[in-house]
Amino acid sequence: MSFPASRTSEARLSSEATRPGTAGKAAPHAERIESLISAMTLEEKAGQLTIMPAALAPAPANAANPAAVPGSIEEQAQAVREGRLGAVFNGDSADWHRRMQTVAVEESRLGIPLLLAADVIHGFRTIFPVPLAEAAAFDADLARRTARAAAEEATATGIAWNFAPMVDISRDARWGRGVEGGGEDVLLGCTLAVARVEGFQGDKGLTDAGAMLATPKHLAGYGAGTGGLDYNSVDVSERTLREIHFPPFQAAFEAGALSTMAAFNDVAGVPAHANAWLMKDVLRSEWGFEGFVVSDYTGDFELIAHGLAEDERDAARLAFQGGVDMSMSSNLYAEHLPDLVRSGVIAEADVDVAVRRVLTLKAQLGLFDDPYGRLSPERVEANDQPRYRDLAREAGRKSIVMLKNDGGVLPLRRDQKIALIGPFAEGRDHLNGPWVLFGDPAYAVPVDEGFRAAMDDPANLTVVRGSEAEASLEGGIEAAVEAARGADVVVMVVGEGERMSGEAQSRIDICIPEPQRDLIAAVTAVGKPVVLVLKCGRALVLDETAKQAQALVVGWFLGVETGNALADVLFGAHEPSGRLPISFPRHTGQSPFHYDRKVTGRPPLSLEHGEEFKARYRETLNVAEWPFGHGLTYGDPVYEGLDVGDGTLAWDGELEVSATITNRGARAAEELAQLYIHDRAASVTRPIRQLKGFQRVRLEAGQSARVRFTLTRRDLMFVGRELSWTVEPGRFTVWIGPNAESGLEGTFELLAGDAASA
Structure with missing residues (x-):
């Protein structure tokens, strides 16, 4: 990975992260895919790049988005039959899904299977806590298991593709969609992104009947909308994108996610749905992403309202050239891509690339081998009520x-x-x-x-x-x-x-x-x-x-x-x-408020009122009522005895930081020990604290335990002046404690070494 992966007791986000066994699954179908592409009309190619809301969907699914006109059941079936529609979403009827898949495979000219998708955000029939609530558990295994359960229920109805997890970092409580994510911290966000991708997709490969392709969303910066207003503009630095908003996506892709969704917002004036720098230069060239990009709901059409596109045809052009492979809900690609190619505005070879990505994913999901494999009458019957x-x-x-x-x-x-x-x-x-x-x-x-x-x-x-x-x-x-x-x-x-x-x-x-x-x-x-x-x-x-x-x-x-x-x-x-x-x-x-805000040149020197010419409000200090990481138990955990060894971290070495936690209460305690650092002098300003690890420990009344964290140079990296990840020798403050505003404090020094190996 191109960002520093911090470690927790539950997950190690490292460059050695393994991807589920999907590589090569499409290889037996490569010749067939090329044959299909060569045989397809432009209209059929545009159809493979089009996804629409299901004509038969439950009322909550229809109410979750702006009104759309997917057509009647018969009209949608005819669109599939004619090759004008390659995917539908948010249906939950296994019978209807089977009927639509039968039309695609047995009644269309080329027999290309349909891709069935849905928004399965925190459960299908069994509804789990909202993702933000589940994030409070700080438990990657729990997130993996609830995602797996959701996939087991959803795939039984034929759903093979999920529009989750949302991995946007959210730091403004006014924004309503923070409820779908993992909170304000990058390490926790990366940990949960990996766990949820692994849970949705399973560990048996994407061809497994219980596997549901994950879609980390929304690329990128959606959680940083100005004023906490949904769909609003985002104006953040490239450093902030790379250090805060990109890492959860990178972690999710390394975990095996092969689709992603464009964000509604612009970034520095360029909407994500037309942002070639984001979707091509960063996503594909830098990160090596091999999957496909889907628009958000009518996000390509909304380029007109953004003031970027002159009309629908222009919006289709901008979105496609900006790196969006599949159009959702607007039908713009089906309506305009063929003419854009025939008029020479878009090269057919570029359309073929996008179609190849979609067909390859269909092959990796096993749809060419068994288009009905996820449609299990026994599993559907068991899923009528919450199973988990x-x-x-x-x-x-x-x-x-x-x-x-x-x-x-x-x-x-x-x-x-x-x-x-x-x-x-x-x-x-x-x-x-x-x-x-x-x-x-x-x-x-x-x-x-x-x-x-x-x-x-x-x-x-x-x-x-x-x-x-x-x-x-x-x-x-x-x-x-x-x-x-x-x-x-x-x-x-x-x-x-x-x-x-x-x-x-x-x-x-x-x-x-x-x-x-x-x-x-x-x-x-x-x-x-x-x-x-x-x-x-x-x-x-x-x-x-x-x-x-x-x-x-x-x-x-x-x-x-x-x-x-x-x-x-x-x-x-x-x-x-x-x-x-x-x-x-x-x-x-x-608002926006987050614990890892930057140090200023005039920080408050105390928690007393009356201190002027400092970074503080007239009415209150800029501290939390209850900080990130806070939570009490029925016990009474007390932190003592911080040990940072000799206080030095060799360039290629490790440093163990430890502390003792004693439960002085009369009841057992479930404590979450948290490790934070602060870079005391760097070439760019650094946060006042950054979470670098957490460990859960259970303590009976009167019991003590030693918690130990291991730091390496990698944990200290940041995006430097050249907008690339770097690390610099120097002094660091370190804390072990129960939240982001307290804890035992110590210091250590990263010793100089070979900068070329950073």
Whole structure:
């Protein structure tokens, strides 16, 4: 890889990363592919480069994107029959998929199989926690297993290609699509990108009936939209692209991903859908990417609205010449590529290259050998309902983050009288989260149901909604207050409805909506212990009243096992083990906020107010309310005894950095030890901290353990002045601790060596 791969206890992202066994799978079909290309008309070639929404798709899939006109079922079948359509997406009917594949293979002139695709973001029938929530587990194996389960369910209906994972680094909580990614950190983002690609594609090769081709998206910089506004312009330096936004894509490609999706945004004035530097110079020439690029939903057509293209024909030209192989939803390639070739604007040989890429992937997926191989009646029948509930419950509880637990109000006692209050305290809505196209919310376990199953006497639970997500309920606050007065402890499930996060859901204010804030204020005024459980798909800003709750828990959107997963953790059957994959700022006005921001020439010298002419706000310091990596346990882990050896790292050597963690609490602790560094003097400014490793350790009450991290020169690399990865000798600060704003601090020095070997 061309970026430095840091190490964790769960994944080693290195240049030796192996790709699943797909090489050579298309070789037996190479002659056939060339024969097909030579026999195809321009219209048939354009058809292979066209993907449209399925004419038969579930309502949530149709609602997830702007309205499109895919044609009727018969019209779409005829397009396949005539070779004008090579792929469809977001259908889930195995019977319809079989019918369409039969038309493609047995009724079209050339018999080229259809490529069936879908947006399987965090589960197919079994809905797992949203990706941002799952990132809080800091667990590559978990991400791999949930992706594998999703692929097993989806491929049974014939789906061979997935528009996931989203690997965009997201650093502005106002942006709604951060819910689909791995958070703000590059190392964590790379780790999860690899795990999800491996999970979707499996370890048996892409021809396996359970393999689903992964599509890292969106290339590139989509998470850096100005103002946190979806689809907005991105204006970042090439250094920022190479150091922050590119690495997760590179990691995903090294893991075997053979397709990618262009981003909606422009970068420095050039939309990704027409960006030859990005798609050709970087993606193909620098990284050696051999797969194909698909547009995002009508992204090529939107070059007109960008002000780049004069009309649809010009948009098709710009997108194709910019390196986009396949057009999604707009039908622009089918309508305009043949004429662009006949008029000499685009060379037919270039079209052949794109067609060859698509046909090669179809061969690698085994579609030429067995076009019906993923259509398994037995597997489909088993997939009618969620198959992986135990895994969903495990993923849910591992995603939960406990921010605060004053007075040990958690875990709850099973014999307590509990008032469960809030718009998400009951019901099956708002549990699965956004981007659920194929899972039925009727199968989700509500919070109150999970609580009753965990309590000694379910009659001790009183449930009151109090308000809706964004609206008041008549008499709601009064009923909530009465319930709180009769309870030993109050649990409030508040935050965002599932349509408040996701695509096209940017927010100008990331606070809890006002009707819920009024509810929280009234209930906390009763004086009973209060536990706030935050339902959200982004970092939230809490007002002073909310922060006064004795306990605060981030409950995200946890999927089909929401109620049981929350009960597992809140009643103490399992330790809270999640950690924040994003920083929770103190104020919306701090956005974009991330822990690894750059050092300035006027950094604050203290955490006291009144210090002027420093990089700080008048009202608050630019620090997090709860920093990246933060999360509490029911134990009491204490860090001691940092050891950096002799404090020197030889140019070609290794340095072990270690510390002891002791659980001084009365309960077991699941602790995530984190290693951070800071380059104290470099040729370009460096972040105040960078995560370079993490290790999970379980400690029984009173138990100690030594955590050890190994650093090499590779871990210290950065994008230098020449916009290439480099490393420089010098002094570094190192921390081992529980989050990005604390920990044991030491120093070491990288000794000079042969710069040519960097």
